[in-house]
Amino acid sequence: MLSQTLVNGIATGLVTALPALALTLVFGVMRFANFAIGATLTFGAYAAYYFNVGLGLPLFVSAVISAAITAALCVLVNRLVYQNLPGASGITLLVASMGVAFLLENFVRFIYGNSVRGYQIQAVRPWRLLDLRISQEQIVNIAVALGCLALIWLLLYRTSMGRAMRAVADNPSLAAARGIRPARVISGTFALSGALTGLAGVLIGVDGAVEPLSGYNYIIPVFAAAILGGIGDPVGAVVGALVLGVVEEMSSLVLPSTYRSGIAFVVMAVVLMVRPWGLFGTEPIKK
């Protein structure tokens, strides 16, 4: 029973890790919490739905196209919205991202309505491993999420683009002085965050359903995961998402399942009260 909970928690946590990573990367280079991450996730899920159900492409191909489209969308939104607010505080950008969220979520609702949809995939019986039940969808989700995380790790820590992203996140003016072009890095970060979030939307749609509120329902867990790991810290966001996923699953052993989505809020509130710099960070020196 306990190991089953653990497996479920890790599967949920790994999927949450992708948007949490996207949130934390954008926060690193732009210093604002991108509230539109939920609506972006919904957009990604529906983009894949269009190619999968609308055009009949295999889900794998649809997911890749959807990730590319969502990445392009995020770059475009950054150009049209956030880059037109130069010198705005993180709070103002946050409010602007709420506007973006409304726009995207309701664009999807305008086209597809409120009904709950699903991808065209074959239902497969869950695998049994000792007394564990693992569904095919969970296996796919875990594998895809792990693959993405490995790719992101390579990108961040083994390529010059990743080094530039981390440099801008660390100290933008110093990075600029070393000849890193911030505009390129910011565009790259938005593209990456869009691809991650769009893909997460597809994974969530595979495991659950595709609906206009898919992304909105994930906003609080995603923020909670990023805050838990110390916002701006990529590795922290992934660990935070895993911890949160397991805690959420564990909670359903003792709490009524209707309150499951409240767990993320409680975890976030406790972390902010006790260790607002995240579980792994160090206390910043307030000047």
Added chain:
Amino acid sequence: MMGYLPTLLSLLAVAIAVGLALNMQWGLGGLVNFGLAGFYAVGAYTAALLSLAGVPPLAAAFAAMVVTAILSGLVSFVSLRLAEDHLAIVTLGFAELVHLAMLNEIWLTRGSLGLPGIPRPLSTFVAPAYSDLAFAALALALVALVYVLLECLAISPFGRALRAVRDDDVVAATLGKNVLWIRMQAFGVSGAALGLAGALHAFYYNYIDPGQFGPIITATAFMAVIMGGRGSNLGVIIGAATVLLLIEGSRFLKDAFLFLDATQIASVRLMLIGLGLILLLIFRPQGLLSERRANSKHLTGGP
């Protein structure tokens, strides 16, 4: 059209109260509350439950203000202690928790069935034909009182301290201001205004259910404050009126675009709100009226 006027005025009173509350938090205090709808819902349910239990409606509204103020202060305490950036998401989380409670604590809220038959204040003194108009007048009078009180606070030493904390909390703290306490007070006071707005909502509709308290309340309030001018209470009133007229006006869209269904009309309206927010922030960030600066002539050299 005349029959529509009390409706419009009542909705206006509610929208102004929410806008004024957000202006205190965000306009003057620089604190983003994405959970406005949740606090508003707490006010509505408190007022509804108490007045259904036989408490006079005005006393129930006052109780709703107190409950919302206390909750608002507590929620701000959670996230303001060290990381004010995260207040937006914590308040949203609070609103989600309120939503879950509204849906699932059926013994108290009747869940998605909602609470019908909420009595209105003054209903025993006014002939039924004038009930709507009397309520609109009462709501506007109460909100006018809120405006006067909040405006007095805004130009008082407390308002100055709040703006100082918004502009630079470290400097304000160095000058001996208790940053956390000032922010909590701002959240508490504006929470009371949100509680009143919720109570008026419950009284006006006579019926509430969890579906009425969606994020659109939060989005329209932000649009009202941006449009009116952050920091200006008078501007927020103009902004709230403009946004309300736009939203109510967009109801006529369905007559113009017969091929759109109800969901599509609703999503077009929300898309326009989102787009409006972004365009205002980019092209008119100072709003219609800008914040009144209480600069002394001696300091600025005078005109």
